[in-house]
Amino acid sequence: MISLPVDSIIPDLLSALQQSNCLVLKAPAGAGKTTRVPPALLQSGLAGSGQIVMLEPRRLAARTAAARMAFEHGQKVGQQFGFRVRFEEAVSRETRVLTVTEGVLLRRLQDDPFLDDVTIVVFDEFHERRLDSDLALAMVRRVQQTVRPDLRIVVMSATLDPEPIARWLGDCPVVRSEGRLFPVRISWFSPQQRQSIPELAAVGVERVLQSAANASESAHDGDILVFLPGVGETHR
16 A cells, blocks of 8 residues: 555554544545544454444545545455445445445434444544534534443544544544645636536646646656546536
8 A cells, every 4th residue: 555644643543542532633635544544443453343433424435435445455345344325335244444424324323322333433524514424423422421431433634623622522632644745836727608617627637738748748647636526527
């Protein structure tokens, strides 16, 4: 596996969770927290014989996180690493790390209010602060405080100030990871009228490629990362 920035703080994270049942991790986008922290928790033995449930804000994020973790460990999705979202799941008796959406976790709390088979709940991308994720955290925290002190909670965020949530979680430890910084040059271009988002993205990529070709032949080496609003735009 390639090295990611979050790898360097995994020992600190595991050490903190051995002393506390709550932890807040602040790591910028691209640090690797989504795909490296749950496997590290599993391999450390902190999850015991229970399941690690990681909450994702979107179905696509839940599916891709499970797929990436499975890929990095030479498995198929649904073996040790699985997901469950609305209308779709890849899970088996082997599954130890399960990525889910907020609605799935809330329904599980209704059916299994003590989360009997779960030992760690990870709240990923918590800075998005959606109502369902706030409600899920409040419910899991209540379970932890009343009947499941062995249940561990990990809150992960890219941009959220970690101190207030750490105080709310009983002054729990805060672990920080740095990301990788690269020089950024911003170029603006005026879109044509009535161009769709996929068309705008395609034009932008073409301009970047043309600019790189004009600058240097070696500039053809490398990759391009394009951010789009959703699955529909990506497929188009």
